[in-house]
Amino acid sequence: MxxxxxxxxxxxxxxxxxxxxxxxxxxxxxxxxxxxxxxxxxDTTAERGRMAKRVHELQLLLAMDPVDFEQLIARLMEAMGMRVELTARSRDGGVDVRGIDSDPFRGGNVIVQVKRYRDTVTPSAVRDLYGTLQHDRAATKAVLVTTSRFGPSSHQFVAGKPITLINGAELVGLLKHHGFHEVFAAARHGAAGADGDDLPGVEVAxxxxxxxxxxxxxxxxxxxxxxxxxxxxxxxxxxxxxxxxxxxxxxxxxxxxxxxxxxxxxxxxxxxxxxxxxxxxxxxxxxxxxxxxxxxxxxxxxxxxxxxxxxxxxxxxxxxxxxxxxxxxxxxxxxxxxxxxxxxxxxxxxxxxxxxxxxxxxxxxxxx
Known part of the structure; x- marks a missing residue:
C-alpha cells in the first residue's frame, strides 16, 4: 500500500x-x-589541480601510522597554545588526546577524538563522542578530527552543542597555518608514492x-x-x-x-x-x-x-x-x-x- x-x-x-x-x-x-x-x-584545469592536490594531501595523512597521527594532532594542539596529554590507548574511553586551553574567553578542558577515515564519518560516531563528553566530569568541550568529512546530519546534531567537527580539508589548513609543512613534503619533493598510486583512496566532497x-x-x-x-x-x-x-x-x-x-x-x-x-x-x-x-x-x-x-x-x-x-x-x-x-x-x-x-x-x- x-x-x-x-x-x-x-x-x-x-x-x-x-x-x-x-x-x-x-x-x-x-x-x-x-x-x-x-x-x-x-571542470577547469585550475579546479582539477586544486582537487588533485587536496586529495593527495589527505592521502598522506591517511597513510600515517595511527599513533603518529594522534601525536601529530597533539603537536598541532600544542602549537595552538594548549597543554596536551595523550591518553592511554587501553583506557581512553574513546578519547585520544586531552588538552587544556588557558585562554580566558574560549578556553576550557578539551577532549579530542581522531579518525583516520577515507569515507564519511558516521553520525553515530559523533553521537558517541557527545555521550563521552556528557560523562566526562572534567571536559567542557569535544573535538572530532578526521581525514575525510562529515555528513549534514552530523553537522545538524552538533548545532548548539560544545562539539567541533574538523574535516580533512580543514585539518590540512590548520597544519599548514601552524607550520607543519613537513607533513606534506613528499608531495612537494616527488618522493616515492608522491603520485598517489601507493597511497589509500580518500573521499573528498x-x-x-x-x-x-x-x-x-x-x-x-x-x-x-x-x-x-x-x-x-x-x-x-x-x-x-x-x-x-x-x-x-x-x-x-x-x-x-x-x-x-x-x-x-x-x-x-x-x-x-x-x-x-x-x-x-x-x-x-x-x-x-x-x-x-x-x-x-x-x-x-x-x-x-x-x-x-x-x-x-x-x-x-x-x-x-x-x-x-x-x-x-x-x-x-x-x-x-x-x-x-x-x-x-x-x-x-x-x-x-x-x-x-x-x-x-x-x-x-x-x-x-
Missing part, C-alpha cells in the same frame, strides 16, 4: 488533478539561464550549493524540493519541505534564517542519489495558517545559486505568481549524461497548492 505524505502543517490533503501552466521564458532567455548554472561542475529564494512583499511562502527520476519523486522522503527538512542522505536540506534570503535550500549535487536525474523547486502559499493566501504576493522572485567556494553566484529572475494559484513550480535542475546539472525555469501554477504539485510527481496524499 503506497505511503502518504503529511503536507499540511495541520492535516493531510486530498489527491488533485493536473498541472496548470503559467508562462515560460523564450528560448533565448532559457539558453542564457541554463548557461548561468552550467558552472555547477566547473564538493562544497554544497545554496539555492536562495528572494521575493518582495510581506507575504510568507514555503520552498520545497522534489528529488526525482524523470517526473516521479524517488520516494515521499525525497520531498523536502517544512514537514521534512532533509532527504535521507542529507544531500538536500531546508535551512532557515540564512542571511537576508526569504528561503534557502542546501544542495550537494554530487551526493544526490545515483538514480536521481532531476531536482524540482516549488514555492507554495501557507494556506493552513492563511486560508485566503495565493501566489499573488509572490512578486519579483529571484532564484540565486551560490555554488560554493571560489565560484560566482548565478541569478535567475522568475515570473510573478498569479492569484489563481496557491503553489508554483519555479523550475528544475536536470542531470545530463556527463553528470552536469543544468537549470530550466519551467514555470507551472497549481491552484490546488503543494499537494497538487506533489501528486504531479507521483506521490500520494490523503485527507485526515
Amino acid at each position: 503506497p505511503s502518504t505524505v503529511q503536507l499540511s502543517r495541520g492535516h493531510r490533503m486530498s489527491r488533485s488533478r493536473k498541472l496548470h501552466r503559467l508562462s515560460n521564458p523564450d528560448s533565448a532567455e532559457r539558453r542564457a539561464q541554463r548557461m548561468l548554472f552550467r558552472h555547477l561542475r566547473d 564538493a562544497d554544497p550549493a545554496r539555492l536562495l529564494l528572494h521575493w518582495t512583499g510581506e507575504e510568507e511562502y514555503d520552498i520545497a524540493a522534489l528529488v526525482c527520476r524523470g517526473n516521479r519523486a524517488l520516494s515521499d522522503e525525497h520531498l523536502v519541505f517544512y514537514n521534512n527538512g532533509s532527504t535521507p542522505d542529507g544531500s538536500v536540506r531546508l535551512v532557515t534564517g540564512y542571511g537576508d534570503a526569504n528561503a534557502c535550500l542546501m544542495v550537494d549535487f554530487d551526493a544526490l542519489p545515483a538514480d536521481a536525474d532531476r531536482l524540482v523547486i516549488v514555492a507554495a502559499a501557507d494556506t493552513q495558517n492563511h486560508p485566503t493566501a495565493t501566489m499573488a504576493g509572490f512578486a519579483g522572485p529571484a532564484l540565486i545559486l551560490e555554488p560554493g567556494a571560489d565560484q560566482d553566484p548565478a541569478v535567475v529572475h522568475l515570473a510573478d505568481g498569479a492569484p489563481a494559484n496557491t503553489a508554483m513550480r519555479l523550475g528544475r535542475f536536470d542531470r545530463d549524461t556527463s553528470g552536469n546539472w543544468d537549470f530550466t525555469p519551467a514555470l507551472a501554477g497549481y491552484p490546488g497548492g503543494l499537494h497538487q504539485a506533489v501528486v504531479a510527481y507521483g506521490l500520494e496524499v490523503e485527507d485526515s
Whole structure:
C-alpha cells in the first residue's frame, strides 16, 4: 500500500488533478539561464589541480601510522597554545588526546577524538563522542578530527552543542597555518608514492550549493524540493519541505534564517542519489495558517545559486505568481549524461497548492 505524505502543517490533503501552466521564458532567455548554472561542475584545469592536490594531501595523512597521527594532532594542539596529554590507548574511553586551553574567553578542558577515515564519518560516531563528553566530569568541550568529512546530519546534531567537527580539508589548513609543512613534503619533493598510486583512496566532497529564494512583499511562502527520476519523486522522503527538512542522505536540506534570503535550500549535487536525474523547486502559499493566501504576493522572485567556494553566484529572475494559484513550480535542475546539472525555469501554477504539485510527481496524499 503506497505511503502518504503529511503536507499540511495541520492535516493531510486530498489527491488533485493536473498541472496548470503559467508562462515560460523564450528560448533565448532559457539558453542564457541554463548557461548561468552550467558552472555547477566547473571542470577547469585550475579546479582539477586544486582537487588533485587536496586529495593527495589527505592521502598522506591517511597513510600515517595511527599513533603518529594522534601525536601529530597533539603537536598541532600544542602549537595552538594548549597543554596536551595523550591518553592511554587501553583506557581512553574513546578519547585520544586531552588538552587544556588557558585562554580566558574560549578556553576550557578539551577532549579530542581522531579518525583516520577515507569515507564519511558516521553520525553515530559523533553521537558517541557527545555521550563521552556528557560523562566526562572534567571536559567542557569535544573535538572530532578526521581525514575525510562529515555528513549534514552530523553537522545538524552538533548545532548548539560544545562539539567541533574538523574535516580533512580543514585539518590540512590548520597544519599548514601552524607550520607543519613537513607533513606534506613528499608531495612537494616527488618522493616515492608522491603520485598517489601507493597511497589509500580518500573521499573528498564538493562544497554544497545554496539555492536562495528572494521575493518582495510581506507575504510568507514555503520552498520545497522534489528529488526525482524523470517526473516521479524517488520516494515521499525525497520531498523536502517544512514537514521534512532533509532527504535521507542529507544531500538536500531546508535551512532557515540564512542571511537576508526569504528561503534557502542546501544542495550537494554530487551526493544526490545515483538514480536521481532531476531536482524540482516549488514555492507554495501557507494556506493552513492563511486560508485566503495565493501566489499573488509572490512578486519579483529571484532564484540565486551560490555554488560554493571560489565560484560566482548565478541569478535567475522568475515570473510573478498569479492569484489563481496557491503553489508554483519555479523550475528544475536536470542531470545530463556527463553528470552536469543544468537549470530550466519551467514555470507551472497549481491552484490546488503543494499537494497538487506533489501528486504531479507521483506521490500520494490523503485527507485526515
